Amino acid sequence: MTKKLKKRLRRILCGLVLFAAALVLEGTVGERYPNGVLLAFLAAFFVSGGDVLKKAAMNIIRGQVFDENFLMTIATVGAFLVGEYPEGAAVMLFYQVGEWFQAYAVNQSRKSIRELMDIRPDSAIVLRDAGPVRVTPEEVRPGERIVVKPGERIPLDGVIEKGTTALDMMALTGESLPREVGEGDDVISGSVNVSGVIEIRVTKEFGESTVSKILELVENAGSRKSESEHFISRFARVYTPTVVVLAALLAVLPPLLVGGNWSTWIYRALSFLVVSCPCALVISIPLSFFGGLGGASKSGILIKGSNYLESLSKAEIVVMDKTGTLTKGNFAVGRIAAVTSKERLLELTAYAESGSNHPISLSLRQAYEERSGKKIDKSRITQMEDMAGFGVSAVIDGQQVIAGNFRHMQQNGICCEPAQEVGTVVYAACDGSYLGYLVIADEIRADAAEAVRKLYAAGVRDVVMLTGDREETAQAVARELGISHVYAQLLPGDKVDHMEALMQKKSAAGRLIFVGDGMNDAPVLARSDIGIAMGGLGSDAAIEAADVVIMTDEPSKIAKAIAISRRTLSIVKQNTIFAIGVKILILILAACGMASMWAAVFGDVGVAVIAILNAMRALNVKGQEG
Ligand code: ADP
Ligand code: MG
Numbered sequence: 001m002t003k004k005l006k007k008r009l010r011r012i013l014c015g016l017v018l019f020a021a022a023l024v025l026e027g028t029v030g031e032r033y034p035n036g037v038l039l040a041f042l043a044a045f046f047v048s049g050g051d052v053l054k055k056a057a058m059n060i061i062r063g064q065v066f067d068e069n070f071l072m073t074i075a076t077v078g079a080f081l082v083g084e085y086p087e088g089a090a091v092m093l094f095y096q097v098g099e100w101f102q103a104y105a106v107n108q109s110r111k112s113i114r115e116l117m118d119i120r121p122d123s124a125i126v127l128r129d130a131g132p133v134r135v136t137p138e139e140v141r142p143g144e145r146i147v148v149k150p151g152e153r154i155p156l157d158g159v160i161e162k163g164t165t166a167l168d169m170m171a172l173t174g175e176s177l178p179r180e181v182g183e184g185d186d187v188i189s190g191s192v193n194v195s196g197v198i199e200i201r202v203t204k205e206f207g208e209s210t211v212s213k214i215l216e217l218v219e220n221a222g223s224r225k226s227e228s229e230h231f232i233s234r235f236a237r238v239y240t241p242t243v244v245v246l247a248a249l250l251a252v253l254p255p256l257l258v259g260g261n262w263s264t265w266i267y268r269a270l271s272f273l274v275v276s277c278p279c280a281l282v283i284s285i286p287l288s289f290f291g292g293l294g295g296a297s298k299s300g301i302l303i304k305g306s307n308y309l310e311s312l313s314k315a316e317i318v319v320m321d322k323t324g325t326l327t328k329g330n331f332a333v334g335r336i337a338a339v340t341s342k343e344r345l346l347e348l349t350a351y352a353e354s355g356s357n358h359p360i361s362l363s364l365r366q367a368y369e370e371r372s373g374k375k376i377d378k379s380r381i382t383q384m385e386d387m388a389g390f391g392v393s394a395v396i397d398g399q400q401v402i403a404g405n406f407r408h409m410q411q412n413g414i415c416c417e418p419a420q421e422v423g424t425v426v427y428a429a430c431d432g433s434y435l436g437y438l439v440i441a442d443e444i445r446a447d448a449a450e451a452v453r454k455l456y457a458a459g460v461r462d463v464v465m466l467t468g469d470r471e472e473t474a475q476a477v478a479r480e481l482g483i484s485h486v487y488a489q490l491l492p493g494d495k496v497d498h499m500e501a502l503m504q505k506k507s508a509a510g511r512l513i514f515v516g517d518g519m520n521d522a523p524v525l526a527r528s529d530i531g532i533a534m535g536g537l538g539s540d541a542a543i544e545a546a547d548v549v550i551m552t553d554e555p556s557k558i559a560k561a562i563a564i565s566r567r568t569l570s571i572v573k574q575n576t577i578f579a580i581g582v583k584i585l586i587l588i589l590a591a592c593g594m595a596s597m598w599a600a601v602f603g604d605v606g607v608a609v610i611a612i613l614n615a616m617r618a619l620n621v622k623g624q625e626g
Contacts, residue, residue, distance in 0.1 A: 002107065008100055015048025015093050023086065041085040049076065049092035066240040068277035075273040079597065082263045082270075091274065091597045098605025102283065105612045109287055112619070119171045119190040119211055121155035124148075127199070137189075137206040146200050148193045156189050157209045158200040165196035172214070172537060173551045174300035188537060190214065213543050217302055221293050224305025228572050232285050236278045243276030243587070250591060264593065271590040274600035280579035284611035285572055291618030292568030298619075300551040301561045302536065308547045311530050312565035316510025317502055318460050318558065319524075322467035322477060324517030325534050326448045326555060329359030331440035333367040334423060338436035343372070345435045349428045351376060352394040352401040355384030358520070360426065361392065363440065364403075388520050389468045389491035391426070403428040405470070407489075424473055447556040449481045454559035458566075461510070464502060466495050466524075492520060499527045515558060521545065532558060568618045575611040582607045 001009075022040035030037050046053075049072070056069040072095055079088030124137045127145045137155040140146060145161060148154055154167070166178035169191045178194050181187060187200055189211035206212055251269035254260045289306035296303050303309050323329050338345040350368030353361035354376045369375060383395040390411065391404010402408060403426055406418050414429040416437075423441040427434075445451075452463050464485040467474045474488035487498050499514065506512055514521070514528035517535055522545050525531030533546035535553045543549050550557045586603040589595035595603075 001104070005100070005104060005107065008096070008103070011050075012048060012093070012096050012100060015044050015096065018044035018047055019089055019093055022089065026086070038085055041089045042080075045076065045080070045089040045092055048089070048096050052092065052096070066244060068279060071240070071244070071273045071276055075270045075597065078266065078270045078273075082266050084267065087597055091601050094598065094601045095274075095605070098601065098608070102279070102605065102608050102612065105609055106283060106287065109291070109612065109616050109619075112616075119153070120215060121153040121189065121211065124155035137209075140202055140206065142202050142205055144202050146202060148198050148200060150193055150195055150197065152193050154187050154189050154191050154193060154200070155211075156200070156202045156206055157204045158187055158202040160185050160187055161199045161201050163196050163198035165198050166194040168192040168194050169537075171298075172210075172300065174298060175552060208540075210537065213540065214302065217304060217543065217549075218293070218297060221303065221305050224307045226289055226306035226310040228310060228569070228576075229286055229289065229306060232278070232281050232576075236282060239278055240276055243272060246587075247272040247276070267597070268590055268593050271595055271597045271600040272587060274597055275583055275586045275590065275604055277604060278579070278583075279604060280608035280611040281576060283608060284575045284579070284615045287612060288568055288571045288575065288615040288618045291615055292564055292571075295568075295619045296561060296564045299557070299560060299564070301557055301564070302543075302549040302551065303561070303565075304547050304549075308530055309565050309568060311511045312513070312548070312562050313569045314509060314511040315455075315458070315460050315513050315530075315562050316506045317462045317464060317512045318455050319464045319466060319499065319502060319512065319514045319528065320483075320555070321514075321516040321521060321524075322465055322469060322474060323442065324359050325515055326451075326465065326477060326481060327442040327444050328553070329363075329442065329517060331360055331363035331424065331442050333364065334439040334441055335421065336436070336438050337419065339434055340436075342436075345428055346371065346438065348396060348401050348430055348435065349403045349426060349438060351381060351396045352384075352392050352403045352428070354378070354381060355394060356386045356392050358386070358392075359442075359517075360424070360440065364426065364438070389494075399431050401428065401430050409434070422472065422476070424469055444477060444480060445553065445555060447554050451555035451558060452481050452483055454556060455562075458559050458562050460562075461506075466490055466498055468492070468495075492523060495524050496527055499524050503527075513558070515555070516546075532561070571614055571618050575614055578614075579607050579611055 018040070022037065022044050025040050026037045052069045052072050056073040059065065059067055059070060072092065076088045076092045079091065121137050123134050124140050125132050125134050125147045126140050127147060132147060140156055146156065160181060160183050162183065164182035166180050167187065168178045169175050172188065172190050189209040247269040250272055251266045254265050255262045289309060292309050293303050293306065320326055336342045336345060346368050350365045353364045365376060380397050381394055385393045387393070387404070387408070390408040391402065393400065393402040402412050405425070406427060409416055409427045409429060412429065414432065414434050416427060416434045419425045419437050419439070421439045423439045425437050425439055427437045429435055455463050462485060463483050465474065465478055465483045466487050468490050469488060471488040474486050478486040490498065503512055511529040513530045513532060514524050515532045515534060516525060517533065525533070525545050530548060531546045532548040532550060534550045534555065536543050536549035537551045548561060582603055586595050586600055590600055
């Protein structure tokens with residue numbers, strides 16, 4: 001319990017004691033000392049509600065009249081004025097008890113969400129000349145070596161230099177099976193060392209590390225408000241003054257028109273005021289979104305704001321990039337058809353590709369290094385250029401080498417025949433003369449077909465695949481995955497055009513999602529309603545460019561993200577309907593004189609607490625399938 005909550009609790013208890021004393025006083029000597037009784041109730045009133053009165057006064061000075069403090073102040077002061085002393089003091093006291101419970105519940109929920117997302121490492125043991133020292137992660141520089149013992153969180157990104165262990169990535173990816181790692185493997189901050197002692201060479205400073213990036217993102221997520229949250233603030237702005245006006249009419253009109261008893265109608269109007277605070281909505285809705293964001297991040301889905309969480313639930317068209325998203329982006333080199341030497345073709349292609357981060361480039365470099373046993377010698381390369389959708393060009397040992405697709409060869413005036421092969425073909429030429437081609441094949445991700453099926457099951461109208469790859473390869477992948485709409489051989493600019501056309505085709509309420517690997521997808525990611533990047537863990541570019549980041553390489557998590565968003569929104573809807581419903585009911589009862597001010601306070605607080613508890617369910621996303 002926080003200090004503030006404790007202090008409030010003490011004040012409430014004092015108020016309770018004073019209130020009990022006042023009741024006793026009224027029951028025993030009330031007849032003889034009416035002023036003494038009034039003073040006793042006023043004491044209980046001021047002790048328990050002093051801060052409410054103060055806040056109300058402050059807000060009036062600031063011009064924000066219609067808040068709950070103001071409403072409670074008028075309602076209770078009004079009760080004193082019509083002679084209902086016990087009522088006035090009790091309602092204030094009870095209101096404070098309720099407020100306290102609300103604050104406590106909100107506090108607990110926030111805490112449990114925070115704990116769940118708490119991947120922040122406390123310290124790092126760094127190996128310095130004087131021996132191992134424990135420092136804060138911020139103090140460790142790239143290049144230094146750190147030791148991580150079993151049970152500790154990896155504090156910084158780096159490469160294992162010594163030791164083997166299993167890493168628990170649960171908090172980052174939602175994956176419960178630990179990953180085995182050993183010397184030379186990359187490790188990511190935020191994961192937990194399970195079994196062995198390891199020594200890590202740090203590659204990034206703390207501010208640049210994965211854990212910092214993720215924390216920053218999670219902390220900022222709350223500031224992007226959803227449409228529902230905006231709606232509630234607008235609603236509160238209209239609702240409260242409306243109820244106040246109704247209360248005023250209720251107090252004045254019936255006695256004037258039908259000649260009722262003034263104090264009866266004023267009392268009813270005061271009860272009316274008590275109900276008019278939209279607390280339950282104002283508190284529970286942001287909390288539900290917060291819970292949904294927390295639950296998603298527990299499953300390895302980072303959503304950058306409540307607005308995106310809300311949009312996900314309206315997904316109508318899902319557009320997916322092929323390479324690296326539906327496929328592994330891990331190309332195995334198959335046939336090498338060289339005009340002269342296969343070795344030279346592979347070597348020059350790998351060198352030309354060494355400046356690009358494209359999955360094709362990474363795979364070709366790896367294939368060269370594995371087959372030749374040599375590393376790429378960067379000093380042989382003097383110039384490098386990456387042409388998205390075509391290929392690459394570079395100057396190697398003073399020779400102009402180009403590698404890429406058939407279109408790339410044509411653009412450069414290279415004379416060659418299109419290869420009749422299954423798979424992706426990379427052609428290469430050196431100083432204008434054709435060297436030959438390599439056939440590379442990508443593998444479809446294990447859960448890609450399931451992902452497409454789940455998207456359709458979740459009510460997505462259309463799943464579309466866009467790719468820069470050849471028509472044949474694209475069709476083969478699409479057939480295997482059950483995707484009917486495929487657009488192939490696209491340049492990055494064409495992808496944007498197709499996106500725009502698809503945007504026109506969707507309904508006004510629906511949303512278009514683009515899923516890519518964050519690699520040269522930035523323009524399309526930006527153009528879509530929601531940009532999702534896959535395989536975010538370890539890729540800064542993806543984390544930055546997208547609205548939603550899937551930490552693992554599982555496309556099926558897209559359906560899961562949609563399921564989480566739908567559930568969060570249904571909780572929001574339940575809370576909205578429930579809270580407004582109960583309030584309207586109490587308002588009607590109060591107007592008819594069937595609800596006392598007590599019932600009104602109870603209704604208000606009770607609804608808020610139930611709504612908060614319901615909001616907490618958004619956090620629990622276990623076993624939710626798309
Ligand atoms: P995708 O849409 O499948 O992600 P890209 O737009 O990245 O594909 O690339 C489209 C095509 O351009 C690839 O299939 C390949 O033929 C060619 N290409 C792009 N970059 C390279 C590269 N670095 N090396 C060789 N070919 C490339
Ligand atoms: Mg791509």
